[in-house]
Amino acid sequence: xxxxxxxxxxxxxxxxxxxxxxxxxxxxxxxxxxxxxxxxxxxxxxxxxxxxxxxxxxxxxxxxxxxxxxxxxxxxxxxxxxxxxxxxxxxxxxxxxxxxxxxxxxxxxxxxx
Amino acid sequence: xxxxxxxxxxxxxxxxxxxxxxxxxxxxxxxxxxxxxxxxxxxxxxxxxxxxxxxxxxxxxxxxxxxxxxxxxxxxxxxxxxxxxxxxxxxxxxxxxxxxxxxxxxxxxxx
Numbered sequence: 746x747x748x749x750x751x752x753x754x755x756x757x758x759x760x761x762x763x764x765x766x767x768x769x770x771x772x773x774x775x776x777x778x779x780x781x782x783x784x785x786x787x788x789x790x791x792x793x794x795x796x797x798x799x800x801x802x803x804x805x806x807x808x809x810x811x812x813x814x815x816x817x818x819x820x821x822x823x824x825x826x827x828x829x830x831x832x833x834x835x836x837x838x839x840x841x842x843x844x845x846x847x848x849x850x851x852x853x854x855x856x857x858x
Numbered sequence: 859x860x861x862x863x864x865x866x867x868x869x870x871x872x873x874x875x876x877x878x879x880x881x882x883x884x885x886x887x888x889x890x891x892x893x894x895x896x897x898x899x900x901x902x903x904x905x906x907x908x909x910x911x912x913x914x915x916x917x918x919x920x921x922x923x924x925x926x927x928x929x930x931x932x933x934x935x936x937x938x939x940x941x942x943x944x945x946x947x948x949x950x951x952x953x954x955x956x957x958x959x960x961x962x963x964x965x966x967x968x969x
Contacts, residue, residue, distance in 0.1 A: 749901070778957075785867065787948060787959040788902075795955060804958075835901055842954045844890045844909035849901030 747771055749850035751836050757856045758826045766821040766853050768836030776839045777819040778803075778847065779811060781832040788835065794819055795842070826857045860885035860951045864960035872968045877921075877936040879963045881949030884930065890952040891932045893923055896962075897945045905947070908932060919943070939967045 752767045768777065775796050780788040790803030794813040808830060810822045819838075823830060833854050837847040865880040883889055890909050894902040906917025913925045919942075923934045932949060944967045949960040 780959075785961055787864075787961040789959075790957070793955070801955070803956075837902075842956070843952060844907070846892065846904045846907060847902075847957065849903070851901050852899075 749836055749838055749848050751834075751850040751853050753853060754851070755854050757858065758823075759858055760827060762826050763822070763824050764826065764855075765823075766834055766836075766855075768819045768821070768838075768850060769817055770819075770836075770838040770848070771817065772838060772840075772848065773816070774838035774840050774848070775816075776842055776845075776847075777813065778837045778839075779809070779819065779821045780835045780837065781805065781830075782835060782852075783832050791821065791834075826855075828857045831855060831857045860887075860889060860953060860956070860958050862949050862951050862958055862960035864947075864949050864963050866963055867961065868964050868966065870966040870968060871939045873941055874938050877934070877939045877943065877965065879934040879947050879949075879965065881923075881932045881934065881960060882930050883932060883949070883951045885951055885953070887953055891923075891925060892950040892952065892957075893917065893921070893932075893934050894948045894950060894959075895945050896948065902948060905934070939965075941967050941969065943967055 778793040779791040792811040797816040836850040839845045839847045892907045893905040
């Protein structure tokens with residue numbers, strides 16, 4: 746099993762450009778998450794999904810959109826990138842919330858100039 | 859909403875010394891608590907978790923943590939540090955649909 750994979754691994758955008766990050770999991774997990782990691786701030790939840798066709802806002806959702814059209818995929822979109830969105834983005838999945846651990850992808854390093 | 863505070867953004871120990879990484883949480887409901895480790899340029903991996911069974915939880919690589927409700931703490935320990943333990947460690951608190959992470963503690967192990 747590949748677990749959780751993320752595409753791409755690195756990306757450089759200019760301010761105002763758009764892009765989509767793809768997360769895929771092969772563990773048949775119901776829940777999927779998108780986080781951003783910034784120095785000294787830990788991981789902050791952007792959006793999450795508790796099942797196919799559902800999405801919800803996390804702690805820092807502004808400037809991002811998500812879609813979960815298929816159970817195994819969770820897409821994160823940036824419609825108009827800003828330098829403040831320079832970060833490392835992690836996708837994770839879990840069978841459920843609460844006591845279940847989350848399985849993380851390797852991350853995408855995004856730089857917005 | 860729940861939250862996590864990790865005391866000390868950087869901890870440095872000598873190889874063979876005790877490792878103690880501190881975590882305090884705040885939660886309005888009984889929490890589920892986790893410790894994750896992140897090696898350079900990788901995602902997070904689970905070290906251990908507390909889910910209301912035993913208060914002393916043993917994890918991988920010789921780490922353990924004790925849940926203390928009266929102190930709202932979930933500190934991570936390892937009796938003897940190894941060079942391979944150098945990494946960043948994150949404490950997290952979870953309820954049904956929400957997991958909150960601490961800011962992380964970077965552990966350095968000196969030879």
